[in-house]
Amino acid sequence: MCAIAGAFNVPNASLVVRHMLFAMQHRGQDGAGIVSSHAGRLLPAVRGFGGVDHVFADIDFDTRLPGLTAIGHVRYPTSGDPKSEANLQPMEARRRSGDVAIVHNGNLTNARVRHHDLEEAGAIIRSTSDTELFLHFMARSGESDTANQLLAAGAKLEGAYATLTLTQEGIFAMTDPWGFRPLVMARCGDGYLFASEPIAFDVLDELELPEGTLPSITDVTTVPQGTIVRVTGGEAYVQTYMRPPLSRFCAFEHIYFAHPASTVFGQSVNAVRERLGKILGWRNTVKADLVTAVPDSSNAAAHAFAQAAGIPFRFAITRSHYTGRTFIKPGQKARQLGVRAKFQIVRELVKGKSVLIVDDSIVRGTTTQKLVKMLRRAGAREVHMAIVSPPVVHPCHWGIDTPERKELVASQIEQGALAAHLGLDTLTYLTHAELLEALEDPKQDRHCTTCFTRVKPIHCHKLPH
Numbered sequence: 131m132c133a134i135a136g137a138f139n140v141p142n143a144s145l146v147v148r149h150m151l152f153a154m155q156h157r158g159q160d161g162a163g164i165v166s167s168h169a170g171r172l173l174p175a176v177r178g179f180g181g182v183d184h185v186f187a188d189i190d191f192d193t194r195l196p197g198l199t200a201i202g203h204v205r206y207p208t209s210g211d212p213k214s215e216a217n218l219q220p221m222e223a224r225r226r227s228g229d230v231a232i233v234h235n236g237n238l239t240n241a242r243v244r245h246h247d248l249e250e251a252g253a254i255i256r257s258t259s260d261t262e263l264f265l266h267f268m269a270r271s272g273e274s275d276t277a278n279q280l281l282a283a284g285a286k287l288e289g290a291y292a293t294l295t296l297t298q299e300g301i302f303a304m305t306d307p308w309g310f311r312p313l314v315m316a317r318c319g320d321g322y323l324f325a326s327e328p329i330a331f332d333v334l335d336e337l338e339l340p341e342g343t344l345p346s347i348t349d350v351t352t353v354p355q356g357t358i359v360r361v362t363g364g365e366a367y368v369q370t371y372m373r374p375p376l377s378r379f380c381a382f383e384h385i386y387f388a389h390p391a392s393t394v395f396g397q398s399v400n401a402v403r404e405r406l407g408k409i410l411g412w413r414n415t416v417k418a419d420l421v422t423a424v425p426d427s428s429n430a431a432a433h434a435f436a437q438a439a440g441i442p443f444r445f446a447i448t449r450s451h452y453t454g455r456t457f458i459k460p461g462q463k464a465r466q467l468g469v470r471a472k473f474q475i476v477r478e479l480v481k482g483k484s485v486l487i488v489d490d491s492i493v494r495g496t497t498t499q500k501l502v503k504m505l506r507r508a509g510a511r512e513v514h515m516a517i518v519s520p521p522v523v524h525p526c527h528w529g530i531d532t533p534e535r536k537e538l539v540a541s542q543i544e545q546g547a548l549a550a551h552l553g554l555d556t557l558t559y560l561t562h563a564e565l566l567e568a569l570e571d572p573k574q575d576r577h578c579t580t581c582f583t584r585v586k587p588i589h590c591h592k593l594p595h
């Protein structure tokens with residue numbers, strides 16, 4: 131999972147992109163980068179490991195990244211070596227038709243095959259990231275127009291992608307035919323903005339820039355699936371290149387990843403999370419003294435659960451805001467240390483009490499096991515858990531870092547034995563039908579739920595298991 135952002139014909143574009151990336155830091159903390167276009171050419175990108183604050187701490191945007199147009203990326207490694215600098219984005223290349231840079235959110239499911247094809251054909255590949263494939267297939271397309279190059283690349287690639295491509299002409303946004311990953315755009319004066327989530331636009335409200343106040347942001351809209359949007363002048367040119375009858379929006383965006391103040395895939399993230407909590411709360415049978423959330427991603431669901439179940443809600447688990455998201459820390463050890471550093475228990479609330487934790491999901495079980503131990507050590511008499519999603523039993527191939535089934539605790543341990551394995555008194559999950567109810571998608575025309583069902587949403591080229 132990553133975030134992408136772009137600004138076209140906007141004053142201090144790279145600084146604006148920096149602010150948007152910072153607002154979407156919850157989608158990736160491992161790397162960040164921005165490239166801008168100025169005086170008819172692309173300038174060298176600024177990229178680095180770490181968060182936006184860190185990477186751009188000493189950057190003078192006026193001198194390093196000037197211009198009215200820029201794109202950027204925050205990275206959460208789901209493809210390619212996480213320690214390789216070559217995998218950081220934006221990725222740049224030189225084509226016959228001019229310089230190009232690209233940022234990408236999502237995972238390509240046929241990347242291994244396409245890498246092999248290119249190497250067999252003599253291509254020199256500089257990274258292990260799937261994103262580089264776009265550049266190769268664009269350059270080899272024989273087309274001179276950037277939109278046609280992207281279409282040719284898209285025809286070779288399968289999987290999830292929301293991309294922004296920067297050339298000296300402007301920005302080209304492209305989404306995959308199934309719409310796995312969110313992408314939104316807006317007008318900003320005479321220019322345009324793009325972002326993975328609309329929360330990125332909210333932080334720009336009345337932003338003071340070296341060149342004056344940013345124009346008002348209007349006409350916020352979703353970039354639909356199977357679409358290329360070209361912004362190279364005063365108007366956006368929108369081209370639908372494929373429109374399958376179904377969508378496959380990632381259900382996990384609503385459950386965990388997206389910001390609660392965002393609207394993704396046309397629905398408020400907070401409203402979906404409240405429905406998830408309410409549905410599970412209605413059928414709760416556990417007589418707990420209090421319900422608590424695992425902040426921040428389960429706050430809305432836990433509060434709604436408590437109301438529906440008629441149990442008092444208390445903030446018994448608090449979190450440090452100086453650590454990142456534990457799920458997106460690469461490596462089990464880093465995640466375990468992350469959990470301990472991140473969460474603290476309010477002892478007086480739990481001592482001698484039966485505590486019911488509401489969490490968004492259990493993936494590896496790392497967070498749950500640690501939290502249960504911490505609650506018991508703080509004196510909790512009973513620890514129950516309600517999960518507002520079904521058991522995660524299958525890896526994601528479309529951009530979330532759950533690469534192997536053996537890492538998924540619910541796939542390795544029988545449902546009946548899972549509560550004991552995690553140290554819980556009871557464990558309840560949402561059903562798949564209830565998840566679809568909360569997503570308001572009863573016939574499942576719109577959402578991908580493969581990680582809960584093992585049913586693949588689309589034809590996939592040799593998916594690993």
Ligand code: SF4
Nearest residue numbers: 380381382526578581
């Ligand atoms: S498999 Fe799960 S995490 Fe991956 S895209 Fe589908 S719903 Fe999202």
